Amino acid sequence: MISHRLFIVVLLQFSLFNLQSQEFENPSDTFTVVIDPGHGGKDPGAVSNGFYEKIIALATSLKLGKKLQENGINVIYTRDRDQFVNLLERANIANKSDAQLFLSIHCNAHNSQAYGAETFVLGLHANQRNFEVAKKENSVIFYEEDYENTYAGFDPNNPESVIGLTLMQEEYLDQSITAASYIQNGFVNTLNRKNRNIKQAGFIVLKYTYMPSVLIELGFLSNKKEGAYLNSNKGQSEMANAISNAVIKYRNDFFNNLSKSLTNNVNTDIVYYRVQIAASNKLLELKPYNFKGLKKVDVVREGEIYKYLYGKHKTLEEANKALRTAKNYGFNSSFLVTYQNNKIQRLN
Numbered sequence: 558m559i560s561h562r563l564f565i566v567v568l569l570q571f572s573l574f575n576l577q578s579q580e581f582e583n584p585s586d587t588f589t590v591v592i593d594p595g596h597g598g599k600d601p602g603a604v605s606n607g608f609y610e611k612i613i614a615l616a617t618s619l620k621l622g623k624k625l626q627e628n629g630i631n632v633i634y635t636r637d638r639d640q641f642v643n644l645l646e647r648a649n650i651a652n653k654s655d656a657q658l659f660l661s662i663h664c665n666a667h668n669s670q671a672y673g674a675e676t677f678v679l680g681l682h683a684n685q686r687n688f689e690v691a692k693k694e695n696s697v698i699f700y701e702e703d704y705e706n707t708y709a710g711f712d713p714n715n716p717e718s719v720i721g722l723t724l725m726q727e728e729y730l731d732q733s734i735t736a737a738s739y740i741q742n743g744f745v746n747t748l749n750r751k752n753r754n755i756k757q758a759g760f761i762v763l764k765y766t767y768m769p770s771v772l773i774e775l776g777f778l779s780n781k782k783e784g785a786y787l788n789s790n791k792g793q794s795e796m797a798n799a800i801s802n803a804v805i806k807y808r809n810d811f812f813n814n815l816s817k818s819l820t821n822n823v824n825t826d827i828v829y830y831r832v833q834i835a836a837s838n839k840l841l842e843l844k845p846y847n848f849k850g851l852k853k854v855d856v857v858r859e860g861e862i863y864k865y866l867y868g869k870h871k872t873l874e875e876a877n878k879a880l881r882t883a884k885n886y887g888f889n890s891s892f893l894v895t896y897q898n899n900k901i902q903r904l905n
């Protein structure tokens with residue numbers, strides 16, 4: 558597991574080091590959501606009362622995707638038909654898409670008449686119940702060939718294995734919880750679903766996605782009434798609409814926060830020395846996790862290019878200290894610029 562995790566860390570660092578020259582497929586104003594219908598193909602997921610998780614998850618996901626597309630959101634599916642896709646490939650699809658949000662859609666089952674909707678973000682399970690949910694979803698790997706090597710010896714039945722899953726996604730935890738709260742509130746306040754709250758547990762598919770990620774349990778197929786609701790066109794449409802409204806709210810917050818960062822760069826006659834750490838045709842959320850933990854980064858737009866700046870100093874001495882800090886964080890190609898009236902000029 559350690560060697561596999563090290564490879565992922567190196568891959569993330571390589572991507573950030575090449576931020577200046579990287580070409581992005583998505584336009585700078587595009588918000589992309591990856592929708593992951595759980596299970597599929599030879600893996601039916603939960604089956605109870607004649608209801609199949611893989612069918613309900615796909616139908617609800619397709620309705621959700623259509624609704625998001627109607628609202629200008631770019632949608633990518635990990636599967637759009639009844640096929641088996643392994644957990645690592647689902648995460649790879651999300652990472653290659655450069656998405657801003659990953660949603661994995663599932664249904665639950667239990668040996669009781671439990672009911673209600675719940676959302677999960679990655680973390681250590683707080684109780685046995687959360688672990689059992691994660692164990693059920695993670696057991697998908699048993700359908701995969703050579704899963705022992707693919708997941709570096711991960712055992713869904715061993716609570717200790719979950720600890721290693723939580724390391725990478727911690728950087729996205731706040732954003733994941735925000736998205737999950739919007740979704741959960743929609744289920745409860747709009748659809749009057751029983752609130753089973755936002756929880757943390759160790760899901761493989763969330764661990765390998767490098768973006769805010771939420772796993773949604775729509776409800777319990779083992780509860781005949783709730784299963785019938787989720788299996789119906791009405792239930793699937795209502796659940797999809799609630800999730801869509803939450804994603805739109807999250808998307809709007811995302812761009813509003815970026816817009817505030819851009820408009821805060823007011824015109825001034827004062828010349829500042831700043832550190833340019835990166836440039837890209839994609840507008841990144843100004844959170845430390847996007848900049849290797851470096852805080853107080855802001856952005857200036859020049860044409861179709863966004864330039865990411867760190868520090869704002871009146872003397873070269875102070876600016877050079879900031880430059881050293883940026884390089885200590887891994888931005889080895891960063892350099893000093895002058896900044897006046899929202900214009901940037903590189904120092905020789």
